[in-house]
Amino acid sequence: MTATARPTSRPSPRPARRAMTRAEVRAFIEQLAAANPDARSELNFVDDFTLLVSVVLSAQATDASVNRATVGLFADAPDPAAMVALGEEKVGAHIRSIGLWRTKARNVVALSQQLLDRFGGKVPHDRAALESLPGVGRKTANVVMNIAFGDSTMAVDTHIFRIGNRTGLAPGTTPRAVEEQLVRRIPADMLRPAHHWLILHGRYVCKARKPECWRCPAFEPCQYRLKEDIRNEAPATKA
DNA sequence: ATCCCGAGGG
């Protein structure tokens, strides 16, 4: 409720969340780099094709669950032709332990067919081409371009969207807005690996539930700590 | 805005 009067001197009922300064952004990213010296994707893949399929399968699923399913899937279908030959039903059987499996099975087979028909069986190094494939949106295209082709893209997933807004690193109401903020604010030479640093940070420290703020290098500038009155120390281990 | 959709954690 807004029944209680607020001082007329304050323009808004709640102060807007402060975005990190450029110096704070740089310090945060550099400390994430130091904390994750050999950061890489935790998906198991062997080439561009198996990477693309793994990323499509990873929607609303953990990397661990995707890896469990792709062992058998890639043994049967290591390339687009084999994937088409395997067919939607058998692909589905391999990935049934992953959420959204019906849609994903259909997309993976259709996507493989289109790689054969339109791109000579290869994964195109082209954003528009990638996003034209079934089951591939901006986030997936950004991941493939970053990992397979070495582009300085920033894929904004659930983790990075949360970190951007929660901490003030890159506030934005849509994934696209957060992406643009990150590209603008993170030094160019750190942008590509920063994707992995942020993912790991979101997965293990700045978690959706019960974030472990005492392990976070951005504790000082982070806006979440102010909102939630979080302490910069680990909870006492019970005796 | 809603649907797709299973496993794991708290």
Place this chain on the structure above:
DNA sequence: CCCTCTGGAT
């Protein structure tokens, strides 16, 4: 039980 996991298409 509820929430979350590297979303995309309608």
